[in-house]
Amino acid sequence: MGLSIQYKGLSYTTAVIAILGVAPWGIFLGGVAKATTELDGKIIKQAEVMLEWxxxxxxxxxxxxxxxxxxxxxxRRCDTFLNNFLAVNSFLLIYRATIRINQAQALVDDDVYVSDWLKLPYVRAIAAGQVSSAAWNFLLAVFLAISGSTPEPTD
Incomplete structure (x- = not known):
């Protein structure tokens, strides 16, 4: 049996949305990479960006x-599996973005440096990448659920 036109369309659309998700991921990657270059080899500083990596x-x-x-x-075979992984990754993105946004606010409002090496532009880039990636994951999860629950053709 061939795939129905509706399922193919939704499946291909979901695949294209996943490919377009590389854009917010690139913002996040750039922020984490730039912040990592500021590390001077201390273990405690590396632990701060380990979860981001x-x-x-x-x-x-x-x-x-x-x-x-x-x-x-x-x-159709693995939409729930992939949605569960997206949910966990989105939770981690939102959790860490909340921390980074609070750090950015502390830097802007009170000029309080949480870390000597983590400067405001890096915190903003990481937070922007995390928030945009989490939002993209939500959109992707919706399309993944719709394309995964499309019924098989009955002919």
Missing amino acids: YVVAAQIVYLVAIAILGFAGQL
Whole structure:
């Protein structure tokens, strides 16, 4: 049996949305990469960006996996699995973005440096990437759920 036109359209649309998700991911990657260049090798400073690097890596893996499965027409088999991973990654993005936004506010309002190496432009770039990636994940999760629940053709 071939795939229905509706399922193909939704599956391909979801795959394209996953590919377009590289743009907010790139903002996040740029902010984390620039902040990491400011580290001077101290373990405690590396621990501050370790979770961000995990989320950056996980985000691109999910985007690539969703794009591949979308173009292969296999989203019906694993939409719940991928949505669960997107939910966890989105939670981590929102959690860390909240911390980074609070750090940015402390820097702007009170000139309080939470870390000596983490300057305001880096905090803003990381927070912008995290917020935009979380918003994109929400859009992607909606399309993933719709394309994964499209019924199979009955002919």
